[in-house]
Amino acid sequence: MVLVIMESGVVGAIASSQYTIEKPPLDRPNIGLVGSVYIGDQVVAISNNQPGSDLIYTLDGTTPSVTNGAVYSAPITISSSTPTNLKVIVSRPGFTDSDELNETYRVLGNFEESSTPIVLSCDDVLEITDTHFLHRGNITLSGNAKLIITDSIFEHVKDFSFEHELKATENSEVIVNNSGIGSSCTGSFNWAFFDNAKLTANGMDPTLDQCNTWNFMSGSSMIDVTDWESFSGTVCDQTSVEIHDSGRMEIELCMPWPTVMDTELPRVFDEYIFDPGANSTMEFALSMFNSTVDGWGINVGPGSDITIRNKPSITVSVGIGLPAQNETMTAVDIRADQWEDQSWDFGAGAKLRLINTYTYGWKLNAWGGNTMVIRDSDYSGSSVNGGDSHYLIENTTADLLVAFERVEMTVINSVITGDVVANDNTVITLIDSVVGDETGDAKRTNVYAYGNGKVILRNTTVLGEQITEDNGEIIVEVP
Numbered sequence: 001m002v003l004v005i006m007e008s009g010v011v012g013a014i015a016s017s018q019y020t021i022e023k024p025p026l027d028r029p030n031i032g033l034v035g036s037v038y039i040g041d042q043v044v045a046i047s048n049n050q051p052g053s054d055l056i057y058t059l060d061g062t063t064p065s066v067t068n069g070a071v072y073s074a075p076i077t078i079s080s081s082t083p084t085n086l087k088v089i090v091s092r093p094g095f096t097d098s099d100e101l102n103e104t105y106r107v108l109g110n111f112e113e114s115s116t117p118i119v120l121s122c123d124d125v126l127e128i129t130d131t132h133f134l135h136r137g138n139i140t141l142s143g144n145a146k147l148i149i150t151d152s153i154f155e156h157v158k159d160f161s162f163e164h165e166l167k168a169t170e171n172s173e174v175i176v177n178n179s180g181i182g183s184s185c186t187g188s189f190n191w192a193f194f195d196n197a198k199l200t201a202n203g204m205d206p207t208l209d210q211c212n213t214w215n216f217m218s219g220s221s222m223i224d225v226t227d228w229e230s231f232s233g234t235v236c237d238q239t240s241v242e243i244h245d246s247g248r249m250e251i252e253l254c255m256p257w258p259t260v261m262d263t264e265l266p267r268v269f270d271e272y273i274f275d276p277g278a279n280s281t282m283e284f285a286l287s288m289f290n291s292t293v294d295g296w297g298i299n300v301g302p303g304s305d306i307t308i309r310n311k312p313s314i315t316v317s318v319g320i321g322l323p324a325q326n327e328t329m330t331a332v333d334i335r336a337d338q339w340e341d342q343s344w345d346f347g348a349g350a351k352l353r354l355i356n357t358y359t360y361g362w363k364l365n366a367w368g369g370n371t372m373v374i375r376d377s378d379y380s381g382s383s384v385n386g387g388d389s390h391y392l393i394e395n396t397t398a399d400l401l402v403a404f405e406r407v408e409m410t411v412i413n414s415v416i417t418g419d420v421v422a423n424d425n426t427v428i429t430l431i432d433s434v435v436g437d438e439t440g441d442a443k444r445t446n447v448y449a450y451g452n453g454k455v456i457l458r459n460t461t462v463l464g465e466q467i468t469e470d471n472g473e474i475i476v477e478v479p
Helices: none
Strands: 002-005 011-015 037-039 042-044 054-058 076-078 084-091 101-108 110-114 118-120 125-129 131-135 139-141 146-150 153-156 165-168 173-183 189-193 198-204 213-217 222-228 232-235 240-244 249-253 260-264 268-273 285-300 305-309 314-320 328-332 337-347 350-366 371-375 390-394 401-403 408-412 420-422 427-431 447-449 454-458 466-468 473-477
Touching (some): 125 131, 314 371, 401 427, 420 427
Parallel strands (some): 037 101, 110 131, 131 153, 189 213, 198 222, 249 285, 314 350, 427 454
Antiparallel strands (some): 054 084
């Protein structure tokens, strides 16, 4: 406070100011055990280097403070199969609390490992409970078979894209409760549901920072999902899909050909019932409640005319197959980008217009004796193909190339940043190209030839490994 004395001797106004001295936050604590999945009870010690301070922690995911949480006095025992989120701060009167540190633990009772295919048929039931289950191989269900996963971590191991899948047919069912499903991140790991198969999931959490499953929903299958973080999949045919309380989802709409549609697709909603319009031939039912879709997917095929407006993020599949035969579709200048108003005519009557819409991925698929041409582009990859189809890829960057069923791919002056996989009597010829990302992890980018598949490398550099199995062949041609 300051008194102001005027020349006349009169006391003037009293001036005052308040100052706040900001102190830097205390140093963050140290947690002695890294968050992960463990077998058996775990003891977690916490420490700090701030004398006179308290460690305040919570185990329920809420933010610790002087009014919320417990003061640490001894190591904490973690024993729950439900994810436990430990959050800790350092606090001292008169000082600014430290930044929060957190780790998430899941403690299970058992560990099992399997490397042979799991085949469930008739009335077979496989129950996995309180277990970290690590499986390398396919899983097939038929008849009235059930796979029940409860309070567990189910980890599907694979070496390359599309190596293993779960396939449910007839009246079989997959039931998941309070569990995590994960897969090594080498391309999509598919769960596929056909006929009247059913998926029921309640309480799903991300696992070991791994990739999530991609669910292909076809036939008259039924999908009932609650609380699945990052649920993703393709909705086709007469499938009935109902989703509650889920976030960061990716939903691809399987559009029959031809499809005419002009629509906006929401991101956040309390209730959303997909309505393709009165003239649509789409038959699936899709209902979502209190959820968030980070990315939508659409597909554009022969005879389709699709317009998408005001969508922050979509992925586009361009495909051609039966009943079309001996047709050619051409994609030029496709890439991840924000499109203010852009139109493409891919051939075979397939048209797409994007207005104020961002594309984060493009997929190009051909089967049934048709041809796909990609030029001057940057796209996610080609992995759904077959039936004597052909690809010509020039001056392009692709994340992934996988060929099935006698497909022939010719790649010229291009870069493939992910795996190249030839299966089932296919031939992939790479000319003046590079397989691998020189700025990334080259060891995660390999060339595979399986099941009589052949890869021809003509003046082409492979930064990863070259792997052959089951009569596969890799031929290196040097000019």
